[in-house]
Amino acid sequence: MNILQVRNLKVSYGGIQALKGIDIDIAAGELVALIGSNGAGKTTTLKTLAGLLPAAGEIHYQAESLHTCATHQRVRDGLALVPEGRGLFGRMSVLENLQMGAYCRDDPAGIAQDLERVYALFPRLAERHTQLAGTLSGGEQQMVAIGRALMSRPKLLMLDEPSMGLAPMMVEKIFETICNISAQGIAILLVEQNAKLALEVAQRGYVLECGLITLSGQASMLLDSAEVRRAYLGS
Amino acid sequence: MDILLQQIINGLVQGSVYALVALGYTMVYGILGLINFAHGEVVMVGAMVALSITQVLAGYALPPMVVLLISLLVASMVCMALGYGIERIAYRPLRNAPRLAPLITAIGVSIVLQNLAMIIWGRAYHAFPPLLPDSPHIIAGAIINEVQIAIILVAVVMMTGLLLLIHRTRLGRAMRAVAENPAIAALMGVNINAVISITFMLGSALAAVAGIMVAANYGIVHYYMGSILGLKAFTAAVLGGIGNLRGAMLGGVLLGLIESLGAGYIGDLSGGFFGSNYQDVFAFFVLIAVLVLRPSGLLGERVAERA
Ligand SMILES: Nc1ncnc2c1ncn2[C@@H]1O[C@H](COP(=O)(O)OP(=O)(O)OP(=O)(O)O)[C@@H](O)[C@H]1O
Ligand SMILES: [Mg+2]
Numbered sequence A: 001m002n003i004l005q006v007r008n009l010k011v012s013y014g015g016i017q018a019l020k021g022i023d024i025d026i027a028a029g030e031l032v033a034l035i036g037s038n039g040a041g042k043t044t045t046l047k048t049l050a051g052l053l054p055a056a057g058e059i060h061y062q063a064e065s066l067h068t069c070a071t072h073q074r075v076r077d078g079l080a081l082v083p084e085g086r087g088l089f090g091r092m093s094v095l096e097n098l099q100m101g102a103y104c105r106d107d108p109a110g111i112a113q114d115l116e117r118v119y120a121l122f123p124r125l126a127e128r129h130t131q132l133a134g135t136l137s138g139g140e141q142q143m144v145a146i147g148r149a150l151m152s153r154p155k156l157l158m159l160d161e162p163s164m165g166l167a168p169m170m171v172e173k174i175f176e177t178i179c180n181i182s183a184q185g186i187a188i189l190l191v192e193q194n195a196k197l198a199l200e201v202a203q204r205g206y207v208l209e210c211g212l213i214t215l216s217g218q219a220s221m222l223l224d225s226a227e228v229r230r231a232y233l234g235s
Numbered sequence B: 001m002d003i004l005l006q007q008i009i010n011g012l013v014q015g016s017v018y019a020l021v022a023l024g025y026t027m028v029y030g031i032l033g034l035i036n037f038a039h040g041e042v043v044m045v046g047a048m049v050a051l052s053i054t055q056v057l058a059g060y061a062l063p064p065m066v067v068l069l070i071s072l073l074v075a076s077m078v079c080m081a082l083g084y085g086i087e088r089i090a091y092r093p094l095r096n097a098p099r100l101a102p103l104i105t106a107i108g109v110s111i112v113l114q115n116l117a118m119i120i121w122g123r124a125y126h127a128f129p130p131l132l133p134d135s136p137h138i139i140a141g142a143i144i145n146e147v148q149i150a151i152i153l154v155a156v157v158m159m160t161g162l163l164l165l166i167h168r169t170r171l172g173r174a175m176r177a178v179a180e181n182p183a184i185a186a187l188m189g190v191n192i193n194a195v196i197s198i199t200f201m202l203g204s205a206l207a208a209v210a211g212i213m214v215a216a217n218y219g220i221v222h223y224y225m226g227s228i229l230g231l232k233a234f235t236a237a238v239l240g241g242i243g244n245l246r247g248a249m250l251g252g253v254l255l256g257l258i259e260s261l262g263a264g265y266i267g268d269l270s271g272g273f274f275g276s277n278y279q280d281v282f283a284f285f286v287l288i289a290v291l292v293l294r295p296s297g298l299l300g301e302r303v304a305e306r307a
Helices: A042-050 A071-076 A096-103 A108-121 A123-127 A140-151 A168-184 A195-201 A219-224 A226-232 B003-032 B039-060 B062-096 B101-122 B148-167 B169-180 B182-187 B191-217 B225-240 B245-269 B275-293
Strands: A002-013 A014-025 A031-035 A056-063 A081-083 A156-160 A189-194 A206-209 A210-218 B137-139 B142-144
Touching: A002 A189, A014 A042, A031 A042, A031 A168, A031 A195, A042 A071, A042 A081, A042 A156, A042 A189, A042 A210, A071 A081, A071 A096, A071 B101, A071 B182, A081 A140, A096 A108, A096 A140, A096 A226, A096 B169, A108 A140, A123 A140, A140 A156, A140 A168, A168 A189, A168 A195, A189 A195, A189 B182, A195 A219, A195 A226, A206 A219, A206 A226, A210 A219, A210 A226, A219 A226, A219 B137, B003 B039, B003 B148, B003 B169, B003 B191, B003 B225, B003 B245, B039 B062, B039 B101, B039 B191, B039 B225, B062 B101, B062 B191, B101 B225, B142 B169, B148 B169, B148 B191, B148 B245, B169 B182, B169 B191, B182 B191, B225 B245, B225 B275, B245 B275
Parallel strands: A031 A189, A031 A206, A081 A156, A156 A189
Antiparallel strands: A002 A014, A002 A056, A206 A210, B137 B142
């Protein structure tokens, strides 16, 4: 059964159509990559799925239509987004940011447990839990952003360019974490500029160009396809 | 009698009222980036409702303290409903409109409320009954009465409570989150509209209490009392750094002191040319000075932001 089923999704900004009718399917626990060049509509897709943009078309999540489901209700159902640029609350401490991630929950014991898990995943955050998030380094901020999303106990985690602006070591660490999260059975929709890396960890992938899905399939197949190699892998 | 100490006491009392009202301006500004110019009228409605309650209860021979508590409760509830309504009707439909639009509706709401109050309570000045014993205490040559003591104490308790609410509770965290980034707050599961409504209601409850403080302190209420008070509290919020809670408190108390000391000494300083009736001028000198010299206010935005 698919956890997410998107059909003919269309989104416009004013008169400009950014998504021109796309279909996406994600099975429970699957890691799916969405790649495409700048301005293809990747961020638009994730924002729309999270409920931040009005759209035409069908979005079914856990077999239910999200048509009338407000943004703040979607995270309660386990649909979490780590937004482009991380979107931390810069004036709040690391701990408070993580607590905001658990805002939609009311099981204090489970929240405390998940906080320990996030700290185990990113020990650096435990050390710096009182520091204001706005003063963290880029890599630390990405850890908070991912940790915060995990605090909501997502069933489907959407990540918008988690490697953006990070040093190679840090990128590796973040991708390791993504594989880790995936291994726990959480479905992931991963948007990345770094197509090679994304397709290496993903099971399936979609290629988005100018608001349309132009190619989709097994990640290994996409990695080998001449089109993807030419357009995104530089070879 | 010690004039300096007396002026400081008067300033602290007036400053407590300004601080409570300033908090309402600053909370709404912090969360919506909008100046709720109708807030002063909420203070007036609080005082007027309290007046009506005391009149209704006058026949029941209740202890004054009970009357005071009932007035506080009812006035707060009416003002909370009013604050909620103002946001729903005047601001929410304009959430994405140009910034000038909600400013204009704010002024419109302000005028409507004043006129409604005039229709309901008339144009006359009403005497507000003394609800606390009027037994002045003399401290080091200065006089302070029960009402003034109560005003300062209640203000301190309410401000402490508000700070704890904002900084220590889940709701307060949600309010700060919405203030910082509403879209991201929604992604965390925060119902933005509910948080905005609660913010207006909290500010309005503080305004109701402030209105009753003014009524009790001066013993007089009238339908126009909200405008100048609102303007001064707004000045206090700007002085402290609008959007900053501690700033509103500091700004309120400072403005109260500036006014009081200014009124106390202006006669001496100007060789008798100006009298204490120039008191109101100080607030606006302060507003102009802050806007020119330090537009971000005393405690305005200094947090380093790299996010
Ligand atoms: N708020 C907006 N108003 C108008 N147009 C927008 C807005 N946001 C995005 N767009 C346009 O929609 C298109 C898709 O943008 P989107 O941000 O989804 O691209 P992206 O694939 O995430 O790109 P990148 O890799 O650069 O992040 C672009 O042409 C962009 O200019
Ligand atoms: Mg993007």
